Amino acid sequence: MKISNNIINCKSCVYRNLLYEMLSDEEYGLVNSSRREMIFKRNELIIQEGDEISEFMYLRKGLVKLYKTNSKGKDQILSINRPGDFINLLSIFSNKTQQYSVSVLEETHVCAVKIDTIFDLVKLNSEFSIRVMNRMSYIADEIIHKRFEINQRQVKGRVAYMLRFLAEQIYNKNEFRMPITRRELGELISMTTENTIRTMSEFRKDGIIEMEGKNVNIVDFDRLKKVCEMG
Amino acid sequence: MKISNNIINCKSCVYRNLLYEMLSDEEYGLVNSSRREMIFKRNELIIQEGDEISEFMYLRKGLVKLYKTNSKGKDQILSINRPGDFINLLSIFSNKTQQYSVSVLEETHVCAVKIDTIFDLVKLNSEFSIRVMNRMSYIADEIIHKRFEINQRQVKGRVAYMLRFLAEQIYNKNEFRMPITRRELGELISMTTENTIRTMSEFRKDGIIEMEGKNVNIVDFDRLKKVCEMG
DNA sequence: TTTTAGGTATGACATATTTCATAAAATAAG
DNA sequence: CTTATTTTATGAAATATGTCATACCTAAAA
Numbered sequence: 001m002k003i004s005n006n007i008i009n010c011k012s013c014v015y016r017n018l019l020y021e022m023l024s025d026e027e028y029g030l031v032n033s034s035r036r037e038m039i040f041k042r043n044e045l046i047i048q049e050g051d052e053i054s055e056f057m058y059l060r061k062g063l064v065k066l067y068k069t070n071s072k073g074k075d076q077i078l079s080i081n082r083p084g085d086f087i088n089l090l091s092i093f094s095n096k097t098q099q100y101s102v103s104v105l106e107e108t109h110v111c112a113v114k115i116d117t118i119f120d121l122v123k124l125n126s127e128f129s130i131r132v133m134n135r136m137s138y139i140a141d142e143i144i145h146k147r148f149e150i151n152q153r154q155v156k157g158r159v160a161y162m163l164r165f166l167a168e169q170i171y172n173k174n175e176f177r178m179p180i181t182r183r184e185l186g187e188l189i190s191m192t193t194e195n196t197i198r199t200m201s202e203f204r205k206d207g208i209i210e211m212e213g214k215n216v217n218i219v220d221f222d223r224l225k226k227v228c229e230m231g
Numbered sequence: 232m233k234i235s236n237n238i239i240n241c242k243s244c245v246y247r248n249l250l251y252e253m254l255s256d257e258e259y260g261l262v263n264s265s266r267r268e269m270i271f272k273r274n275e276l277i278i279q280e281g282d283e284i285s286e287f288m289y290l291r292k293g294l295v296k297l298y299k300t301n302s303k304g305k306d307q308i309l310s311i312n313r314p315g316d317f318i319n320l321l322s323i324f325s326n327k328t329q330q331y332s333v334s335v336l337e338e339t340h341v342c343a344v345k346i347d348t349i350f351d352l353v354k355l356n357s358e359f360s361i362r363v364m365n366r367m368s369y370i371a372d373e374i375i376h377k378r379f380e381i382n383q384r385q386v387k388g389r390v391a392y393m394l395r396f397l398a399e400q401i402y403n404k405n406e407f408r409m410p411i412t413r414r415e416l417g418e419l420i421s422m423t424t425e426n427t428i429r430t431m432s433e434f435r436k437d438g439i440i441e442m443e444g445k446n447v448n449i450v451d452f453d454r455l456k457k458v459c460e461m462g
Numbered sequence: 463t464t465t466t467a468g469g470t471a472t473g474a475c476a477t478a479t480t481t482c483a484t485a486a487a488a489t490a491a492g
Numbered sequence: 493c494t495t496a497t498t499t500t501a502t503g504a505a506a507t508a509t510g511t512c513a514t515a516c517c518t519a520a521a522a
Contacts, residue, residue, distance in 0.1 A: 068376075070383050071460075078375065090371055093364035099372055122361060126354040133324035133353075133364060140321055140371035141330055144309065145299075147378045151421045152301050154508070181469065190382045192510055197470060213470085213518080229302075385478070412499065423480060428500060444488075444500085465522070471515080479508070488499065 001044055004037040004109065015058060015111070018084060019135065022127035030121065034114040040104045047088055047102040055112035056092055059083045062108025063170070063179050066100050067187065077188040078143050080105070080179070082170060089132070090139050092118065105179040150189050153231045158189035159199045160228035163209070167218055174218040203227075232275055235268040235340065245315060246289060246342070250366065253358035261352065265345040271335045278319055278333040286343035287323055290314045293339025294401070294410050297331045298418065308419040309374050311336070311410070313401060320363070321370050323349065336410040381420050384462045389420035390430045391459035394440070398449055405449040434458075 020028060037060070040046055046057065049068060060083060067077040078100060081087055091099045092115060122129045146165075150158055162185060167174050180188070186196040203209045208224050210217040218224055251259060268291070271277055277288065280299060291314055298308040309331060312318055322330045323346060353360045377396075381389050393416060398405050411419070417427040434440045439455050441448040449455055 068379050070379070074383065076379055076382060078379075090368055092368075093361060094368035094372065095365060099376075119361070122364075123357040126357070126360065129353055129357065129360040129364075130324060130350070133360075133367065134326060136364065136367050136371070137321055137323075137325035140367070140375075141325065143375055144371075144378075145330075147375075147382075148299050148301070148307055148309075151307060151378075151382070152305065182471095183469075193469090194472085194511080195509060198472075201471070413501095414499075424499090425481080425501085426479060429502075432501070463522100465520100467520080468518085470517070473513090475511085475513105477508100477510070479506105481504100481506070483503085483505105484501100486499105486501075488497100490495100490497070492493100492495075 001038050001040050001046075004039050013060065013111075014084060015060075019058075019086075019131060020128075022131065023121070023125060027121060027125055027128075030117050031113055034117040036112050038110045038112060040108045040110060042104050042107065045101065045103045046108070046110060047098050047100070049098055049101045051098045053088065053092055053096075053098055054115055056086070056115055056118045057088050057102075057110050057112045058086045060109040060111050062104065062110075063106040064102050064104050064108055065180070065184065065188075066102050068100055075187045076190065077180075077184060079146065080165075080170065080188075086135055086139060089136055153228075155189075155191055155195050155199050156202070156227050157229075157231040158191060159185070159196060159203070160224050162189055163203075163216070163218060163224060164228055166216075167221075174221060176216060178214040178216055232269050232271050232277075235270050244291065244342075246291075249315060250289075250317075250362060251359075253362065254352070254356060258352060258356055258359075261348055262344055265348040267343050269341045269343060271339045271341060273335050273338065275335045276332065277335060277339070277341060278329050278331070280329055280332045282329045284319065284323055284327075284329055285346055287317070287346055287349045288319050288333075288341050288343045289317045291340040291342050293335065293341075294337040295333050295335050295339055296411070296415065296419075297333050299331055306418045307421065308411075308415060310377065311396075311401065311419075317366055317370060320367055324367075384459075386420075386422055386426050386430050387433070387458050388460075388462040389422060390416070390427060390434070391455050393420055394434075394447070394449060394455060395459055397447075398452075405452060407447060409445040409447055 020031060023031070040062070046064060059081065062082070064081050064087060065077050066079045066081055066087060067075045069075050087102050088098060122132065149161055153161060166176060166178070170179070182197045182200065183193040186193045189196070200209070200211065204211050206223070208218070208220045208227070210219055251262060254262070271293070277295060290312065293314070295312050295318060296308050297310045297312055297318060298306045300306050318333050319329060319331070353363065380392055384392060397407060397409070401410070413428045413431065414424040417424045420427070431440070431442065435442050437454070439449070439451045439458070441450055
């Protein structure tokens with residue numbers, strides 16, 4: 001990780017609308033003065049489960065995974081997050097430590113605002129409070145809903161679901177470079193690496209996708225959808 | 232459902248400490264004046280996914296399940312909730328409809344406060360806001376953590392985990408009457424009813440539990456724990 | 463450049479889980 | 493109280509998934 005010294009002006013930030021729009025100039029100044037920006041490279045750890053929470057963090061750029069590690073050292077990925085997502089909002093008001101780990105899939109720029117500032121803003125501006133609650137609600141629903149969808153499918157349906165997610169939500173096109181390994185894909189859908197690889201191969205043999213290393217091209221989206229809906 | 236006319240005084244309510252402790256007498260008065268109390272019997276539906284959210288609801292007494300229904304009509308239970316749990320707090324600030332259904336396992340008394348009142352309180356009292364966020368955090372973590380635990384186990388481990396949950400968190404004793412059917416237990420751990428039943432029978436044959444209809448007695452808790460930890 | 467570690471790939475076999483069938487027991491409905 | 497429906501129960505067969513072994517490829521490290 002390195003601290004960025006090329007800090008982009010907040011006025012032009014996407015979060016101005018997403019979270020900070022109701023703040024007065026003075027309140028917005030509080031955010032800026034307690035804010036720092038960091039750059040993380042692939043595989044770096046941004047947040048470790050169990051750490052003290054001292055900053056509220058969100059992505060300005062990049063892609064990360066949010067996950068938990070079990071007692072046997074196995075990871076379970078809860079979500080893939082990108083700019084516009086608040087990576088630790090769900091834990092900030094918990095009076096606990098970080099509940100999830102976050103690590104980097106694609107080079108990521110993180111904005112970090114001191115948590116005390118966030119508490120101050122909540123005290124100063126009730127519109128901001130409500131927006132924070134709104135975002136918490138959204139984040140929780142995203143994670144819970146994704147698990148709900150995954151749990152009712154079996155391997156093929158799960159892989160299809162995640163490929164759709166990547167194509168539709170993350171990259172907005174049918175051809176993309178997988179941001180995660182097959183093992184990580186397995187950790188996302190609670191399946192073994194081998195089965196995940198096998199299923200991808202099967203989709204290739206069936207003519208649903210084309211693959212070359214990490215590059216994936218969904219050539220028969222309708223069939224992918226069907227597999228996704230069948231379970 | 233029937234409206235209760237024997238409304239218990241809020242001053243003596245467990246929620247006074249859990250959620251409302253920082254409210255002034257005047258603010259607390261707002262809660263009371265927009266509050267109603269309802270009684271639901273087993274299997275009644277308290278909240279239907281998709282309903283408009285007009286009230287903030289929580290249990291004074293009883294036991295409920297919170298669940299989602301998939302496109303094929305199958306339910307997936309996300310949590311079992313009892314007094315002290317806020318059954319729709321996670322959805323109130325979402326600007327959406329109810330995200331989960333809630334139905335009754337054991338006769339339940341529900342307090343319902345108009346959602347406008349909750350918004351007013353958030354605006355009036357920032358300590359209250361922070362407490363609300365704290366509770367949202369807690370609720371989301373509970374659901375997410377439970378799925379995390381369930382997903383890393385196979386049938387035996389899952390059933391063991393839920394039996395421990397019932398014994399340790401819900402009833403505080405090793406002998407209890409199952410508040411859910413085997414099918415519901417299956418919906419809670421994402422397994423078929425048959426497998427769930429089979430696993431319970433196996434635990435009985437192995438001398439881990441005694442069973443008679445819905446009555447369960449965990450006679451070898453150590454072994455149940457071991458099964459739970461093995462996965 | 464060579465070495466090393468991790469990622470992708472696939473087969474064969476073991477195990478876990480679902481599905482389908484059937485039946486007794488318990489509970490709800492008339 | 494009788495009848496219908498749901499719940500619990502179990503077996504056998506089909507299917508899905510995990511495990512172990514092995515190989516090759518790729519990217520990072522020495």
